[in-house]
Amino acid sequence: MSLNTSINLPPDALPLRVLIIEDDPMMQLGLEQSLMAHPQLEIVGQAEDGYLGVQAALQLKPDVVVMDIGLPRLDGIAATQQIKAALPETHVVMLTSHKTETEIIAALSSGADAYCIKGANVDRLLSAIAAAVEGATYLDPQIARRVIENLKPPSPKANVANLSERELEVLKLMVEGYSNPQIAEKLYLSPNTVKTHVRGIMNKLSVDDRVQAAVTALRSGLV
Secondary structure, three states, X not given: OOOOOOOOOOOOOOOEEEEEEOOOHHHHHHHHHHXXXXXXEEEEEEEOOHHHHHHHHHHXXXXXXXXXXXXOOOOHHHHHHHHHHHOOOXXXXXXXXXXXXXXXXXXXXXXXXXXXXXXXXXXXXXXXXHHHHXXXXXXXXXXXXXXXXXXXXXXXXXXXXXXXXXXXXXXXXXXXXXXXXXXXXXXXXXXHHHHHHHHHHHHHHOOOOHHHHHHHHHHHOOO
């Protein structure tokens, strides 16, 4: 599996501390091996059910939790709610085979920062972690379109016609789940320039975050 995705940390920063909460032993082992190969990540613990996962999170205070939904004793959505309530700075990345609209919306409503589908290339999970750490919300491209009808429609004030060609390029990559550093690399721009474009896009579309920008773009046929 490829490990080309970069997580934007300062050169002298410590690796991100990751807790894996997954009940499938083979999946747990695969995740551990894949993420341990990334120099900016450190696996600090694992748990096989939601109840133990919450306990581990409270004890270890990880930077990132990779969380399944279908967990024994306490499901991943309830576990996420408890972890985010106690540790709001901890980022939760859902990694699951569940794809129904209800579960996706429930997971995001519980405070999850990202939603990834099992079986995808590990780069997609790394992209989700990178986006979450950056403060963005990541939706796996496989399910992004599924949530559109469940989210509020774009504001009638959304000025979609005024997006520049470069802003449209940035927006397309946002919809595909790329983080700002990845967009900068793909478009040969500085990270600060990308941040400026993202702010401009959200202002022109009259939205508050990247997920709403992506939803507006998809509903409007911009990308």
